[in-house]
Amino acid sequence: MDTLAPLLQVQGLKVHFTSKEGTVKAIDGLSFEVYPEEVLGIVGESGCGKSVTALSILNVLSRNARIVDGTILFRRGAEMIDIARLDPDGEAMRAIQGKEIAMIFQEPMTAFSPLHTIGDQIGEMIELHLLGTPSAGGTPPRAAPPPKPGLLNRPAVRRWVDDQTSAILGKVGMPNPKEILHAYPHNLSGGMRQRAMIAMGLSCNPRILIADEPTTALDVTLQAQVLRLMKQMQADYHMAIIFITHDLGVIAEMADRVVVMYLGRVAETAAVDDLFHQPRHPYTQALIRSVPKTSGPLEKLIPIEGTVPSPMDMPPGCKFHTRCPQAIPGRCDVREPELIPVAAGHAVACWLYADGGAA
Amino acid sequence: MSEVQTSVPPLLEVVNLRKTFARTRGLLRRVHGLVQAVDGISFQIFQGETLALVGESGCGKTTAGRCIIRAIEPTAGEVFFYQDGMKQDLAALDGPALRQARQHIRMVFQDPFASLNPRMTLLEIIGEPLLINRRVRPGAELQERVAALLKLVHLDPRYMNRYPHAFSGGQRQRIAIARALALDPSLVIADEPVSALDVSVQAQILNLLKELQQEKDLTYLFVAHNLAVVRYQSDRIAVMYLGKIIELTTRDQLFGRPLHPYTELLLLSSPNPDPRSKKKPPDLIGEIPDPARRPSGCAFHPRCRYAQPVCQNQEPPLINGAPEAAPAHWVACHLWDRLSLENGQL
Numbered sequence: 001m002d003t004l005a006p007l008l009q010v011q012g013l014k015v016h017f018t019s020k021e022g023t024v025k026a027i028d029g030l031s032f033e034v035y036p037e038e039v040l041g042i043v044g045e046s047g048c049g050k051s052v053t054a055l056s057i058l059n060v061l062s063r064n065a066r067i068v069d070g071t072i073l074f075r076r077g078a079e080m081i082d083i084a085r086l087d088p089d090g091e092a093m094r095a096i097q098g099k100e101i102a103m104i105f106q107e108p109m110t111a112f113s114p115l116h117t118i119g120d121q122i123g124e125m126i127e128l129h130l131l132g133t134p135s136a137g138g139t140p141p142r143a144a145p146p147p148k149p150g151l152l153n154r155p156a157v158r159r160w161v162d163d164q165t166s167a168i169l170g171k172v173g174m175p176n177p178k179e180i181l182h183a184y185p186h187n188l189s190g191g192m193r194q195r196a197m198i199a200m201g202l203s204c205n206p207r208i209l210i211a212d213e214p215t216t217a218l219d220v221t222l223q224a225q226v227l228r229l230m231k232q233m234q235a236d237y238h239m240a241i242i243f244i245t246h247d248l249g250v251i252a253e254m255a256d257r258v259v260v261m262y263l264g265r266v267a268e269t270a271a272v273d274d275l276f277h278q279p280r281h282p283y284t285q286a287l288i289r290s291v292p293k294t295s296g297p298l299e300k301l302i303p304i305e306g307t308v309p310s311p312m313d314m315p316p317g318c319k320f321h322t323r324c325p326q327a328i329p330g331r332c333d334v335r336e337p338e339l340i341p342v343a344a345g346h347a348v349a350c351w352l353y354a355d356g357g358a359a
Numbered sequence: 360m361s362e363v364q365t366s367v368p369p370l371l372e373v374v375n376l377r378k379t380f381a382r383t384r385g386l387l388r389r390v391h392g393l394v395q396a397v398d399g400i401s402f403q404i405f406q407g408e409t410l411a412l413v414g415e416s417g418c419g420k421t422t423a424g425r426c427i428i429r430a431i432e433p434t435a436g437e438v439f440f441y442q443d444g445m446k447q448d449l450a451a452l453d454g455p456a457l458r459q460a461r462q463h464i465r466m467v468f469q470d471p472f473a474s475l476n477p478r479m480t481l482l483e484i485i486g487e488p489l490l491i492n493r494r495v496r497p498g499a500e501l502q503e504r505v506a507a508l509l510k511l512v513h514l515d516p517r518y519m520n521r522y523p524h525a526f527s528g529g530q531r532q533r534i535a536i537a538r539a540l541a542l543d544p545s546l547v548i549a550d551e552p553v554s555a556l557d558v559s560v561q562a563q564i565l566n567l568l569k570e571l572q573q574e575k576d577l578t579y580l581f582v583a584h585n586l587a588v589v590r591y592q593s594d595r596i597a598v599m600y601l602g603k604i605i606e607l608t609t610r611d612q613l614f615g616r617p618l619h620p621y622t623e624l625l626l627l628s629s630p631n632p633d634p635r636s637k638k639k640p641p642d643l644i645g646e647i648p649d650p651a652r653r654p655s656g657c658a659f660h661p662r663c664r665y666a667q668p669v670c671q672n673q674e675p676p677l678i679n680g681a682p683e684a685a686p687a688h689w690v691a692c693h694l695w696d697r698l699s700l701e702n703g704q705l
């Protein structure tokens with residue numbers, strides 16, 4: 001994967017919110033890459049900035065947010081576009097949103113309007129895509145070539161869009177896609193809504209699909225199916241997925257590479273097997289020790305001591321030092337560590353690994 | 360269902376517990392369907408053990424817990440509670456007798472943000488059951504007891520006069536546990552006590568619950584949907600499907616040799632935090648059914664990859680699949696002794 005050029009490159013990103021209580025440094029020097037056709041898992045505790053990262057990439061941050069520093073480079077052909085510099089409502093951004101980079105959410109009802117049918121909503125995306133700039137994504141599994149758009153050709157376009165929509169709904173495992181076209185979101189069960197949302201995310205054949213806790217609200221049986229479906233779609237559509245979750249089990253099952261976040265920064269990044277079997281950062285090690293497993297020896301759970309500091313009142317130095325069993329006084333509480341490479345594709349932001357990896 | 364596990368009586372014995380909800384529609388609240396949320400479940404809990412109730416959303420776990428403490432009225436069934444050599448049917452008690460019995464059974468809820476009154480201080484929240492039941496006098500005596508309870512759950516007693524909003528999710532769950540333990544109950548019903556908490560905090564609360572169990576010889580009915588959590592917390596596990604118990608046995612037997620295809624599905628579907636794990640969830644057949652439209656025969660048959668015609672027509676009884684072995688292994692499946700199921704331990 002290293003030989004490929006990254007599709008997305010987040011570098012030194014800082015996103016701050018202004019609120020009544022003060023400035024929230026939600027993202028505070030975040031760097032990572034997304035390569036074509038990989039599943040990048042982003043994992044971290046509540047409030048560490050996972051969702052803000054996703055919203056920044058899509059350039060849909062709320063009004064009180066500001067990108068203070070850094071770049072979000074998105075590759076289009078030979079060109080690298082800095083999303084952080086694009087006007088959120090401008091032409092260039094709209095050509096990317098939903099088309100080249102799409103997002104699916106935890107709560108499917110937020111993705112759909114209650115007033116329109118599932119078919120109309122997914123169809124609209126497909127039609128916009130058909131009329132707009134074609135995406136540079138992989139070959140979509142399409143049966144028929146699109147008809148020429150235009151007023152005279154309206155019925156043909158309509159039929160084609162409906163065919164595409166029901167094909168996608170069928171792909172995500174909807175039992176009767178032709179009927180679902182006419183269903184409203186509230187007519188569907190939770191699992192079906194989740195699948196409809198994935199269909200919507202896929203409808204424009206994006207190059208990057210961002211999934212923010214898409215299965216957290218589901219039962220494990222359904223979750224397992226949705227995860228498998230997403231993997232299948234990732235292969236069929238040749239897209240990259242940024243999979244955001246707080247569940248290490250889901251990460252282990254889904255991700256090729258993992259970014260572990262702590263308070264708006266990357267603590268560690270590695271291929272999934274290395275991350276679970278050779279974790280380097282004390283935070284990653286502690287996280288893994290604290291989660292119960294469904295198999296293997298029943299070792300006592302070791303919780304991470306203390307609580308996550310408030311983002312309004314961040315500790316100096318490494319932000320994890322207040323909870324870290326291996327913190328070095330005078331060092332970890334003074335300066336913030338940068339990401340240090342420790343092995344191929346494995347980097348860790350921890351002073352223990354400075355000077356050639358002492359630990 | 361009677362268990363030959365031990366000759367000592369259980370602490371709690373639930374017999375054929377049922378709860379039916381009416382689904383209503385419109386302004387006139389016309390009943391248009393009945394939901395058998397709990398459909399005749401029976402089990403026993405012994406002193407000092409943790410029995411887990413697991414199953415998918417809507418299978419009736421919370422309803423079962425709430426019927427036991429009579430937060431809602433069961434439609435039918437008995438709930439025998441054994442205390443000091445006495446046997447009482449909680450489902451038949453009322454008035455002062457019910458109030459008295461309820462002091463021995465307390466509940467901890469899933470959402471520590473919703474379950475604590477934001478306008479009460481910790482002293483008031485934890486002290487309330489003590490004052491209502493006249494266990495202590497207000498003032499110094501109450502403060503002393505609340506301080507001891509806060510220490511028990513590893514919170515600083517100096518926080519006593521603060522309000523819950525000043526605390527994190529994990530700390531709030533500690534407050535809820537302190538309140539539940541105020542009356543020195545023998546049974547605690549913990550309904551998804553860590554589901555709303557962050558991963559790193561979950562372990563703190565799970566360990567605290569275990570530690571308190573040892574210290575106070577507590578008995579837990581532990582309601583959860585996360586099998587990994589259940590594996591760490593329970594001695595025995597009851598798996599529920601659409602209001603019924605379909606498998607009940609020890610933790611090691613359930614994880615090592617499940618007998619019901621639904622349990623197998625749950626085990627294979629539970630994500631394991633190890634990328635080397637090779638277990639594969641089976642294909643999903645069918646949708647999770649609406650509890651108001653319970654399938655015929657074995658309710659799981661539309662989703663079961665092993666289903667035979669008999670499964671559609673006849674409801675399987677809950678039988679002991681390991682009569683010769685010491686711990687019983689209850690299972691409700693026509694095919695249980697003909698299948699070799701995977702246990703997800705790959």
Ligand SMILES: Nc1ncnc2c1ncn2[C@@H]1O[C@H](COP(=O)(O)OP(=O)(O)OP(=O)(O)O)[C@@H](O)[C@H]1O
Pocket residue numbers: 017018019024025026044045046047048049050051052053062064246311
């Ligand atoms: N609109 C906003 N205004 C002010 N602060 C915000 C806003 N949105 C997010 N934040 C803050 O930014 C930080 C990161 O939030 P974010 O939602 O990205 O966390 P997360 O990792 O997605 O957490 P979770 O796992 O709970 O979803 C938090 O401290 C949050 O309170």
Ligand SMILES: Nc1ncnc2c1ncn2[C@@H]1O[C@H](COP(=O)(O)OP(=O)(O)OP(=O)(O)O)[C@@H](O)[C@H]1O
Pocket residue numbers: 380381382394395396414415416417418419420421422423584650
């Ligand atoms: N007050 C009520 N009125 C009507 N139906 C109810 C009521 N409470 C629960 N139900 C129904 O009873 C069934 C069982 O619900 P219950 O809350 O016990 O499930 P659960 O196993 O605790 O689920 P979860 O894992 O989502 O908490 C569901 O179908 C639910 O919709």
Ligand SMILES: [Mg+2]
Pocket residue numbers: 050051052212
């Ligand atoms: Mg989030």
Ligand SMILES: [Mg+2]
Pocket residue numbers: 420421422550
């Ligand atoms: Mg419940």
